[in-house]
Amino acid sequence: MTKVDVVRAEMVKAMKAGDKERKNALSMLLSALKNATIDKRSDLTEEEADVIVRKEIKQTQETLDTTPAERTEIIEECKFRIAVYEEFVPKMMEADAIEAVIKETLAELGIDAPTVKDKGKIMKVLMPKVKGKADGKLVNQLLSGMFV
Structure with a gap:
């Protein structure tokens, strides 16, 4: 199974479970992976998919870092999305x-x-x-x- 298939399957699980936040986060990740596949005009390798997921994590972290402290709903959403995205990349070396x-x-x-x-x-x-x-x-x- 490709990374796109795994993310899609997790998104379906989240939809069936009624977990709207997780479904939205996975939908955004799936969209980024599909866009990269379209840009490449062929399926992504595992390494290329990992790069896309890490890029999404980095962009979400940047959003989190620039969000004012009083915008707690955005901060919580970013933290949740990062936690979801990290499920789909291998752990980084210590x-x-x-x-x-x-x-x-x-x-x-x-x-x-x-x-x-x-x-x-x-x-x-x-x-x-x-x-x-x-x-x-x-x-x-x-x-x-x-x-x-």
Whole structure:
């Protein structure tokens, strides 16, 4: 089953259960996935679908961050949508797992004491290993913390 099929099945369950908020959140996610499929003109791969879901999470988080505190109904809706969307993406790597991949990459490149000059070379090898599994900002922060 593709991600679109899974989201559609969950939306049908929510409709049958009478869970209007969940149905609305899933409907928005399904719409984003369908639009990406139309834009690509073929079915999405699992990784591409995960990217779309993460993009929706990020956009909803940005809405949440910019919403004034007195708009509690919008804040609650955004938090609920993020919780629903997170059901459909694999868990992101934790900091210690990312550090292990960074150390593995440094060993692979033969770099004992990384410097800022090595950053481009390290990131070029490192990012394909963690793409879609780890937050790029966190990877960058952890790598920058290792510079001599």
